[in-house]
Amino acid sequence: MAPAAIIMLIALFYPLVYMVYGSFRDWDPSQRLSETDFVGLANYVKLLSDEAFIESLTVTLTFAFVVVFFEMLIGVGLALLLDRNLRGMSLLRTLFILPMMIAPVVVGLMWRFMYHQTDGIFNRWLTDLGLDRVDWLGQHALTSVIIADIWQWTPFIFILSLAALQSLPRSALEAARIDGATGWQQIIHIKLPLMAPVLIVTMLLRLIDAFKVLEVILVMTEGGPGLSTEILALRIARTAQEFRELGEAAAMSNYLLLLLMVLTLAMFGFTRWQEARAQKLKMLQREEEG
Amino acid sequence: MPRIQLENLTKKYGNVEVLHGIELDMEDAEFTVLVGPSGCGKSTTLRMLAGLESVSSGEIYMDGKPVSHLEPKERDLAMVFQDYALYPHMNVARNMSFALRLAKRPQKEIDAKVLEVATMLGLEDYLARKPAELSGGQRQRVAMGRALTRDSGTFLFDEPLSNLDAKLRGQMRAELAVMRQRVRKNMVYVTHDQIEAMTLADRIVVMHSGEIQQQGTPEHLFKHPVNKFVAGFLGSPPMNFLDVELHYRDNQVFANGKGFSLRIDADLAARAVKQSQRHCTLGIRPSDLDFDANAGNNAALDLKVSVSEYIGSQSVLICECGEATVTVEVKSETPIALGEVLRFAVRSDAIHLFDSETSTAI
Numbered sequence: 001m002a003p004a005a006i007i008m009l010i011a012l013f014y015p016l017v018y019m020v021y022g023s024f025r026d027w028d029p030s031q032r033l034s035e036t037d038f039v040g041l042a043n044y045v046k047l048l049s050d051e052a053f054i055e056s057l058t059v060t061l062t063f064a065f066v067v068v069f070f071e072m073l074i075g076v077g078l079a080l081l082l083d084r085n086l087r088g089m090s091l092l093r094t095l096f097i098l099p100m101m102i103a104p105v106v107v108g109l110m111w112r113f114m115y116h117q118t119d120g121i122f123n124r125w126l127t128d129l130g131l132d133r134v135d136w137l138g139q140h141a142l143t144s145v146i147i148a149d150i151w152q153w154t155p156f157i158f159i160l161s162l163a164a165l166q167s168l169p170r171s172a173l174e175a176a177r178i179d180g181a182t183g184w185q186q187i188i189h190i191k192l193p194l195m196a197p198v199l200i201v202t203m204l205l206r207l208i209d210a211f212k213v214l215e216v217i218l219v220m221t222e223g224g225p226g227l228s229t230e231i232l233a234l235r236i237a238r239t240a241q242e243f244r245e246l247g248e249a250a251a252m253s254n255y256l257l258l259l260l261m262v263l264t265l266a267m268f269g270f271t272r273w274q275e276a277r278a279q280k281l282k283m284l285q286r287e288e289e290g
Numbered sequence: 291m292p293r294i295q296l297e298n299l300t301k302k303y304g305n306v307e308v309l310h311g312i313e314l315d316m317e318d319a320e321f322t323v324l325v326g327p328s329g330c331g332k333s334t335t336l337r338m339l340a341g342l343e344s345v346s347s348g349e350i351y352m353d354g355k356p357v358s359h360l361e362p363k364e365r366d367l368a369m370v371f372q373d374y375a376l377y378p379h380m381n382v383a384r385n386m387s388f389a390l391r392l393a394k395r396p397q398k399e400i401d402a403k404v405l406e407v408a409t410m411l412g413l414e415d416y417l418a419r420k421p422a423e424l425s426g427g428q429r430q431r432v433a434m435g436r437a438l439t440r441d442s443g444t445f446l447f448d449e450p451l452s453n454l455d456a457k458l459r460g461q462m463r464a465e466l467a468v469m470r471q472r473v474r475k476n477m478v479y480v481t482h483d484q485i486e487a488m489t490l491a492d493r494i495v496v497m498h499s500g501e502i503q504q505q506g507t508p509e510h511l512f513k514h515p516v517n518k519f520v521a522g523f524l525g526s527p528p529m530n531f532l533d534v535e536l537h538y539r540d541n542q543v544f545a546n547g548k549g550f551s552l553r554i555d556a557d558l559a560a561r562a563v564k565q566s567q568r569h570c571t572l573g574i575r576p577s578d579l580d581f582d583a584n585a586g587n588n589a590a591l592d593l594k595v596s597v598s599e600y601i602g603s604q605s606v607l608i609c610e611c612g613e614a615t616v617t618v619e620v621k622s623e624t625p626i627a628l629g630e631v632l633r634f635a636v637r638s639d640a641i642h643l644f645d646s647e648t649s650t651a652i
Contacts, residue, residue, distance in 0.1 A: 171375035174342050179389035179440075180363035189388070193379045281422045 023250035029240070036247070043251035053252065055227045056235040059142065063231060064210035067149045072203055074150065075157025076195075080187055083165045093162070097155040104152070108219025111148040112137070115220070141221050141229045148216055153209075157202055164198035165191065197274055204267040208260055232256050292352040292366075292443050293318050294339070294476060299348035301334050309334055309500045311348065316493070319474045325487040326497035326523070332480045333448055335497070339478060340369050340446050352444075367444040368437035372452055374429045376421040376436070382408070383417040386436045407438045410472075427458045434466075438473070447479040451486060463489060484524050488512070496520050518571060518649040521642055527576045527606055530616045533646065534572045536562055544588065545572050545643070548612025553588040555638050562643060562652050570652065571644040576606065576619040578640035581626070585635035593618065594631045 018033070023043055025036040047053045078096070082089065099107070114121045115136035123133045136144045168191060176190045192199075214233040217223065223230035223238070230238075232252065240249035294316040301309040309331045316322045324332040337343040339350060341362035350358045357365050368389075376385050383404050384391075390400045408414045411431045421429055430450065437445055451459045451466075463486055470477070470490065481487055487494050488508045495505040496519070504516045508524075515521035521529045534545035536554075543559035545552045552572070554562065562570070579591065593609035593616055600622060607618040607626065618634055626632060643652040 169373070169375065169378070171371045171373050172377055174362075175369065175371060175375040175436075176377070176388070177342065178340060178362045178367065178369045179436075180392045181388075185392060189392075190377060196379075281420075284423055 019250045019253055022247055023254050025247050027247040029244050029246055039247065043247045047248065047251055047255065052227060053235065056230050056232055059227070059230060060211060060232045063142065063146060063213065064207055066146050067153065067210050068203060068206050070150050071154045071157050071206060072199070075154045076161045076199065078154070078158050079161035079165055080191065083162060097159055099152045100155045102152070104215035105219055107148065107152050108216040111216070112220045115144055137221055138225055141225060145217050145220055145229050148220065149210070149213065152216070153206065156206065160198060160202045161195065164195045168194050200270055201267060204263055204270070208263050211256065211260055292476060294444065295351040296335070296339070297349045297351065299335070299338065299350065300346045301331070301338060301343065302346040307500065312502060314495060314502065314505070316476060316478065319476060321470055321477045321479065321490060321492045322495060323479045323481060323487040323491035323493070324495045324497055325481055325484060328482055330497040331500040332497045336446055336448055336478060336480045340367060341365055366442050367446055368440040368442040369446040369448065370433045370437050370450045372449040374433040376429060376432055378421055381418050381420055382413060382432050385421065385432055386439045388436070389440050403439050407435045411435050426454055427462065430454060430462060442475070444476040444478065447477065449481055452481070452483070466490060485526060488524065496523060515642065516651050518573065518644040521573050521644070521651070525575055527617045527619065529573045529575050529642070532572045532611065532614050532616070534570060536568055536570065538563070547572070550591050550611070551588055552636055552641065553638065554641060554643070558641065558643060558652065565652060567643070567645065567652060569646045571646050573642035573644060574636060574640060576617045578637045579618045579634040580637070581620050581624050581632060582635035583633050585633055589638060590633050590635050591616065592631055592633050595626055595628055598626060598628060
C-alpha cells in the first residue's frame with residue numbers, strides 16, 4: 001500500500017499540483033516557478049475571451065463529437081453485419097482491427113500522402129475520373145482529419161460491439177424471431193437496447209480519447225491551415241513553446257482536464273449505477289425466493 | 291390448430307447426421323411430448339418445427355402445406371424456451387405484448403389480451419416488473435403468457451420446466467395440465483423428464499439417438515414397450531432387467547436365471563417359441579413385484595434386501611438377485627429387514643421379454 005501511494009504521489013499528483021499551481025501564475029519558460037508572479041484566475045479569465053482558444057475548443061468539440069458519432073454508426077453497423085458464422089470471418093475480423101494497431105504517427109503520414117494535392121491517391125483518382133481535385137488538407141482540412149480518425153478508430157467500436165453482440169442471449173433473439181420480428185426489428189427492439197450499456201461505455205471511452213487527439217493531426221496538418229484543425233492539445237503545446245505563456249498553457253490544460261474529468265465521472269457514474277441496479281435486483285430476487 | 295406431419299425429416303451438422311428420418315403425425319389439438327435422454331434429437335426436432343434450425347432433408351407439413359422453407363413467424367406458432375428467453379429490457383406487459391405490437395394490433399386489443407392472459411396466469415400484479423425482478427416460477431409464467439397472448443395455432447415447449455426446482459416444477463406441471471384443458475391447441479412439448487411426459491401427453495414420442503423408438507398414448511407405451519430402451523426409460527423407478535435363458539418343458543416355457551425360474555404366460559411363450567429365442571432379457575417393473583412368502587416357485591423371485599429407501603407410503607427396496615440388482619416397490623408397512631432373503635410374487639402378465647441382441651420386445 002505505502003510504496004504504491006508514494007509512487008502515485010510522485011508520478012501523478014506532483015505534476016498535477018505543479019500544473020494547477022502554475023496556472024495561477026504569470027509564467028515565462030525562462031523563469032523558475034518560484035520567481036513568477038501570482039495572478040489569480042487571470043489566465044482562466046483571459047482564455048474565456050481569447051478567440052483563438054475558443055476556436056480551438058470549438059474545433060476539438062466538433063472533431064470529438066463528429067468522429068465519435070460516425071465511429072459509433074459505422075462500428076456498430078459493421079458489427080451487426082458481421083455477427084454471423086461465415087467462413088473466413090475470423091480473418092476478416094482481424095483485418096478490420098488492423099488500423100487500430102498502427103502507430104498514430106504512421107497513420108498521419110499515410111493519410112498525408114493519400115491526401116496530397118497532386119500525388120495523393122484520392123486526387124489521382126478524381127483526375128482519372130475527370131473530376132476536379134479536392135484541396136483535402138487545405139480547404140477541407142477538418143473533414144480530412146476527421147475521416148482519417150474515423151478510419152483508425154472505428155475498429156475499436158467494432159470489436160467491442162461485436163463482443164457485446166455475441167454475448168447477447170441467443171434464445172431471446174430466437175424468441176423475437178418466433179414473435180415475428182424482422183431483421184431490422186430484432187436490431188431495434190432487442191439487439192441495440194441490450195447492447196446499450198456496452199455502447200455507452202465504449203462511446204464515453206472513445207470521446208475521452210478523441211479530446212486528447214494529437215499525433216495524427218500534428219503530422220497531417222500541424223493544426224492548419226489557420227486554426228482550422230488546431231485542436232486543444234496542439235494549442236496548448238503552441239502556447240507553451242511558441243508564445244512562451246506557460247501559465248496560460250497550464251490553465252488551458254486544466255480546462256481540458258475538467259472536460260475529461262466530467263466525461264470520466266459520467267462513465268464511472270454510469271457503470272456504478274448499473275452495478276447498483278444489478279445488486280438491487282439480486283437482493284430483491286433473493287428475498288423473494290428465500 | 292393445424293395437423294402437423296413430419297416426413298422423413300433428417301438433420302445434419304456437417305457430416306454428422308443427428309436425426310435419421312423422423313416420421314411423425316400430430317393430430318389437431320393434440321398434446322405431443324417428445325421425450326428422450328439428452329442428445330437424442332428431441333430439441334433439434336422441435337427447433338426444426340419452429341424454423342430455428344434448417345431442415346437437411348425431408349419435409350414438415352402443416353395442414354398439408356410444406357413449411358420447411360418458411361421463416362418462424364410465417365408458421366403461426368408460439369414457443370416457450372428452456373431459459374424462458376424473456377426480453378430483459380422490457381417489463382412483463384411489454385414482453386407479453388411484443389408479438390402483438392410487432393403485428394401492429396390496436397393498442398386497446400393488446401392491453402385487453404395481455405390483461406386477460408396475465409389474470410389467467412396470476413401475473414396481473416407484476417405487469418410493470420422487469421424479468422430480473424421476478425422469481426424463476428414467475429419468469430416461467432411470463433414465458434407461458436407471452437406464448438398464450440399470441441393465439442397461435444401451435445405451441446412449442448422446449449423443456450420449459452427444467453430450470454425450476456422440484457416443488458415448483460410439480461406445481462407448474464399441474465398448472466400446465468389445467469391450461470391444457472382450456473387451450474385446445476396443438477402443443478408439442480420436449481422434455482427429458484418421463485414423469486412430465488406421462489402426465490401431460492396425449493401422445494408420447496420416445497426418441498433415442500436421433501430416431502423415434504415408439505409413439506402412442508402414455509398407457510400404451512408403459513404397458514407395451516417395443517424395446518428395452520422404451521421399457522427402461524418410462525416408469526420410475528425404472529424397470530428391472532435380468533438375463534434369462536428360456537427352457538421349454540411340458541408345453542410350457544420357463545425363464546431361468548441365477549436362482550429363479552419363472553413360468554411365462556402362454557401368449558408371450560408362444561411368441562418366444564415362434565422366434566425360437568433362447569437367451570433373452572426379462573423385464574419386470576418394481577411395482578409388479580409383491581411381497582408374498584407363500585408364492586409358488588415358478589412365480590416368484592427370492593431377493594436379498596440390501597437397501598430400503600423410505601419415500602412415505604411407499605418404500606423402494608434395492609435387492610440382490612444373484613449378481614443382478616432388482617428394485618421393488620412395496621408398501622412401507624411391509625415387514626422387511628435388511629439382509630433378509632424374501633420372496634416376492636411376480637405377476638405373470640407383467641413379465642416382458644426382450645431379445646438380448648436386438649433389444650426388441652418379444
